[in-house]
Amino acid sequence: MTDTTIIEGKGRTLWGDVWDQYKTHKGALIGTAVFMFILFAVFLGPYIYKVDPQYLNIRDKNQGPSLTHLLGTDQLGRDMLAQVLHGGRVSMAVGVIAMAISLLVGTMVGLLAGYFKKLDGPLMRLTDLFLALPLLPLLLVIIMLFRDTLRGMFGPETGIFILIVFIIGATSWMHTARIVRGDVLAQKEREFVLAAKSIGTPSRRIIRRHILPNVLSPIMVSATLGVANAIITESALSFLGLGFPSDFPTWGRLLFDGANYMTLTPARVVWPGLAISLTVLSVNFIGDGLRDALDPRIRGR
Amino acid sequence: MKITNLFMAAAGASLLASTVIAGSHEARGRDGHANIIYWQAASIMNPYLSGGTKDIDASSMVIEPLAHYDENGNMVPTLVDEIPTVANGGVSADLTSITWKLSEGLKWSDGSAVTANDVVFTANYCMDPNGGCQQLAKFGDVTGVEALDDLTVKITFGSAKPFPYGPFVGSTTPVLQAAQFANCSGAAAPTCTEANFNPIGTGPFVVSEFRANDTISLTANTEYRDPAKPAFESLTFKGGGDAASAARAVLETGEFDYAWNLQIAPEILAQMEAKGMGTVLSGFGPLVERLMINLTDPSASLGDARSTVANPHPFMSDIAVRQALSMAIDRPLLVEVGYGKAGKVTCNVLPSPAIYDSPNNAGCEVQNIDGANALLDEAGWVMGSDGVRAKDGVRLSILYQTSTNAVRQDFQALIKQWWSQIGIETELKNIDAAVFFGGDQSSPDTFQKLFADLEMYANNFDGTDPEAYMGNWKCSEIPSPENAWLGGNMPRYCNADYDALVAEMAGTADIAERARLAIAMNDMLMQSYSIIPLVHRGNVAAAANTLKGVKLNVWDSDLWNVADWSR
């Protein structure tokens, strides 16, 4: 009889391993830090910097950065820093939630279409239909039908927020679905899937435990692009009058309003543009880090 | 006496001599090429099939009416020698007919002669019931158009018309060539693409290439009646983009010579002009940006009876509230922020032409927050703890809608802030212009339905006569479900005295009397505060400094005198 000494050591879990790998990705760490900073700035900032973003002071219009207005003012004398902070809340919320919706729908459609041959045809034709729909008239119709009911139920701003997030999510999932489907079609024929099938693993477990982790790569890329796309689409909607009320600042809208004042007060475009770019970049690096950490072939390299 | 006559003769002779000598130095087409940019591209060269300003302006370079309005609002003859009036017998004494006499020797650009037949044909072309002619309103009440001989046209109206200059005056109703449009009447009108894109006209230019919604290439008309004009051999009329980039193309990069309708923030325009390559031109027509107050209840709970006269508005029916809304607005600041040189403060909905401008409403130029607050206090509107006034359970909470436009959104923000200082809570809404101004029955956002407490937009009228415009506020013009919301009386203003004045004006011929009536109607509207005027807006255009002869015309097409342009 051999005495087996049980060596007590630090327990290793999947998520612990993932976090260990994530920590080594410098870009992801910086990205996480920046993203956290932006998050805190937009959610807690307005409590510290208590200037009302909608307060107009015409005498102060079109000023550059100064002590009273840290980032300058716009053509009506509204403070830019307050607008960027408040606008950040909406833009980030729209960006993240709309991206989550489109990611969810797109991944689900892609997985189902790629794995089940019978669903492939109808689901892909549905994707084609959505791709072919003209976005602007569709928006006009949806807004016309639902704006007043939602406004009545949730109040003007929350109602529009729900509508916009839903619209952006419902019209940007197609790209993700196609890419994921392509990858699933490739993964489906691999040996480990065949092995899992041969021992009788039900389809849903195969999809969830075997296929989904291997198609994370395109999903992560779509997530990043999705956030940027959502923020920019929201600004296009506001520009067309289909978005938030005009006195409600969002980054995309600030960028659009300030575009023509570029030569007069460049601060107006630099800050919202920087905010959008930093958010997208940080989400991108986080996505990179996550993908590396979740890929068992890279982990522990 | 004799000596002065002699002097006059000598002066006249030398003038004649100099023009003859000067004329021989000026040749058609000497100045080469010019470029015009309209940020809304032209879709068609036939103003009868498209009433859009860009299409009217584009076609005005090629086809012309019998008379134009000049930059001061006066009529100038174009294809005729003199404007018919009662005095010279052109207009019948009972005001039911007008006779136009074409000038001798006018030719179409293909060489054939211009005859009265062409005028008759054009009138019938527009009045055809199946044609969908967009300028039908100009031919309203015309019972007959006949050619008395080759050069004389008589237009007969159904009732006495004090102002019979509707048809064929102004670029909205030019004369088309009967031969070219022969098979294009009625339902066939839209199918004549060749004619609609390349009309044969009497104007200074002819179309050499027409790319719809993009560019028009034009060359000088060799059959044009003045052999020394136009000074330009060729012209490019480019469309697309937005107002700011159009302004940039003229004022900062010099790629274009003329840009139309520059609705841009004044400080940006000023900065562009400072570069020194071009000049910003502005002119004031009757365009007034105003607030239309809904005198009826727009509450959604009323269902089909929403915004109809059956239910008066819970608080807008109180004139004290409407007056306070007007008093709280700082109009000079609105002008400065939104239009700069291209806007003026106005207290009248009819500020132009000058004879119709009422002097009785001055005082709105100064913002009076304290006075507004006092007025509301007096009327019993008590300030609540949330900063919003209320009376008998009705809160002063306003939904303020307008079309999507950067300047309008700026105005909304400013006005919202001022109204919050007098205890009124405002929610802002902006709607896509094509929906707001469209007539789609199923949309709740049109400006006729006015499912809000007030709305803001700008309106004006064609030509110099305000009769049709002031007639917009008759009781019969109230939009409602019964008339499919086809009406021009957005505030739902109904006053028997006002209707009486409108009827009186329809029968009055004397200009001074008409002016008195128009002023009285304007005063009635202003003093009821159902319409709150904000800014008298001008047209803004930019022209390169090298371009000469441009006269910005707010009463007609911007390009009405393109024949006179030179470098």
Place this chain on the structure above:
Amino acid sequence: MFNYTIRRLIFTIPTLLFISFVIFFILDTAPNDPTGNLPLTIPPEVREKIRISLGLDKPMFFRYLLWCQQFFINEPLNMIEQWFNITIGDGDRLRVQSWATRSPVVDLVVERMPQTLWVVGMSYVVGIIIAIPIGVISAYKQYSWFDQIGTFISMLGFSVPTFFTGLLLIVIFSVNLGWFPSIYDTTLKVDSWGNFWLQVKQMIMPVMVLAFFNAAQLSRFMRASMLDNLQQDYVRTARAKGLKERVVVLTHVLRNSLIPVVTVIALGVPQVFGGAIITEQIFKVNGLGQLLIIGIQGADIPLVQTLTFIFAVLIVLFNLIADILYGLLDPRIRYD
């Protein structure tokens, strides 16, 4: 594979018909109105007459069938007549007409093809040419400074909207430096070296703006795909066999990585025809994107219906091509 293709092709016809009906329904239900952009001086009664003359008083289904007949029967007949110089029937048939220009929609599309292909098509090609090397090198030298900077610039290209980059380029290069024209001249005929050079000058800015935008997306996908493949066992085998690094990367890894990227490229082609709306507006390139947006804003239903349907056909077609390519290139894929 062949059966799959035939099956898909047959299935596209009912799909497209259904799509065309959905599009028409949406366009008709949308609350904008063709008389909405006309000056307010035109009274409401005249506007109603205009709407009737456009056919808007007829029921929706009737108008849809009319469009179907005009587009599916009359237009092809017209095309056959033009190509073969013959006359079928009496030659006088109603074609799909835009309400704004009162001219056949297909003619408008053909008129705008040159500038669309020149500017937007060229930018797509340039975008691909830029994206693939960036993606490959970024993946190969993962986490190096090239990767970080490449990521930064490509993300910038994607996260900053085109209306901003376009405007910035115009302000720098047209207004301040005066090197390039800010407005595209669609009537420029390239018949001499001078004109060719002018064409290049007026194309540079819009092409760079769009290429920047496209390259961002493609390079991200290229990099992700390369990273996936660089971990594969066959790469280790190839290196162990002693193959030169360049051969390993460019011959083996790149080819396999290109598979998903090729499908992304194929899927992006329909966007060339209708997706560059903002850039076309800014530089006044006046291609198909601008035509579409003018149609939508003017509630020009026949124009938008026809254009959107053409895009739908392209989308369905290129989806099919992407699927077939994917099946051909990747031996692991089995459709049947």
